[in-house]
Amino acid sequence: METANKKGTLISYRPDIKILDATMRDGGLVNNFRFSDEFVKDLYKANIEAGVDYMEFGYKASTDIFKEEDFGKWKFCKEDDIRAIVGDNSTNLKIAVMSDVGRTDYKRDIIDRKDSVIDMIRTATYIHQIPTAIEMIEDAKEKGYETTVNIMAISKVNEEDLNNGLELLCKSGVDCIYLVDSFGAFYPEQISKLSDKYLELGAKYNKTIGIHAHNNQQLAFANTIEALTHGVSLLDATVSGMGRGAGNCFMESLLGFLKNPKYNLTPVMDFVEKHILKMKAEGVVWGYDIPYLLTGVMNAHPSSAIQFLKEGRTDYSKYQQELIDEN
């Protein structure tokens, strides 16, 4: 039976499942991290009331590499900026930030956890950067943080390299390894097999497994629940799916699905009513559209689709031919 290796039922809940709100980090890629303080404060409150477990505030990018005036402050997530929102964060909601390999001065900018309001450092790496990612993970671990790692763009990685990369990470101090569908290219039956692969290694090395999905084919939620039924336990979502290109798994869908009594959809809907509808009316654009479907189907980076839409183009067939030429 197909259900043999499913964990839990549609009526019960698994206490090991945790939700991470990535709205400001992946959504920040849509608006260059220019969120108003009111948006951030209200999102923080909504996440607390909704029972969300982690809130990712943005990237910990190096100001030596990126000019501060080119971005909103959540590209850099300085300690004082986070504290201006959360104070000492005496809540159950944990605070996460993302460090990109090669874009973060982690030795300088990530301070000891005892001096920080941040709880979790999430390292994002491509397959060929894993040794550097491990140095960053070990640094964060030594400083006292919970750690996760995203291996990005694995739909373009061959299986042997992926296995070897996973083995290396499993032998590191990282707490959680993320299954990431950067290009929204995977179908649920592929997520099913990948989840089993990640979970099997995770069980051997005592790592939890997370999932971060993209909505190019309107499969972000489907892939997230496929992964969780196999045992994946750290689930990324964003409010109204806000995220680069086609965006992510909708927080609303995930909260509607999960049965843990601590989760509550209402504050997130109130946040959508107050902030997301306004943001969309002001012309901030993300979410499923044909160009993203095409990059998803072709397992390509969404950058050219983002450009296509920014230019106001609608000649989908011509774009499809351009994509075929470039891939």
Added chain:
Amino acid sequence: METANKKGTLISYRPDIKILDATMRDGGLVNNFRFSDEFVKDLYKANIEAGVDYMEFGYKASTDIFKEEDFGKWKFCKEDDIRAIVGDNSTNLKIAVMSDVGRTDYKRDIIDRKDSVIDMIRTATYIHQIPTAIEMIEDAKEKGYETTVNIMAISKVNEEDLNNGLELLCKSGVDCIYLVDSFGAFYPEQISKLSDKYLELGAKYNKTIGIHAHNNQQLAFANTIEALTHGVSLLDATVSGMGRGAGNCFMESLLGFLKNPKYNLTPVMDFVEKHILKMKAEGVVWGYDIPYLLTGVMNAHPSSAIQFLKEGRTDYSKYQQELIDEN
């Protein structure tokens, strides 16, 4: 292994799989069947070029029950109106119409197939109407048509009644029985089990099985491909998901997924560029939104969500409470 009962692979194709375009029928519920002739002609051409197998033109509703001036002509699908678009339809695209139990004067309005350009009569029934549906199916069968049946709203039907209804239909002359998720309430793992149930009975009685999904939880495409990997073979989709409320499985997604060389996404994208973008700009509204998520999660008819959006309301939390009171 979970893949044990999967039919086919992601790289191969199954020649038994056929696509039905339900844009004008389910989409007609959005705009009261008021499609321009140019829209219908272009959709007909696009479907032919895309390799779509069936095109559903609308309902065969009785003009004794519904006033003709209240609807566009595709509510009634008169022979002459279809012929004005397709002539004698000397193409590989077959033509379907839907008959609702209790709303169609099938004895009068469905003529012999030899005199008609229609190929397939689709009967839509609630569980308690199945005996009447069977009379309609046998009538259509005798007149020479391919026949399908949709048992609607099965997410509200208990398992014993569903089993008994399916047995009755299996013993009728119907060619294909549809698994229908009227309220967009099912998750893929439920579709998986239901597909196996329908397919097992179908195999015993030599019926093919179809799927008609709704996108309340952004799962219409995921549920459609879940069903097809189990062996379901007649797949409903609509252009850009056009259909009542949250709409249906996107034709674009389905054509992007299927590997049969006869299918071609390009003409459908060209149709979207020419007609759907315009229709949306003119204010015709369908597709995923929070109120539809709520009716999906609560397994409720989308009518109150349609009303909520029509009134321009955005107080999602209050609506959620109203739904809880009413269900």
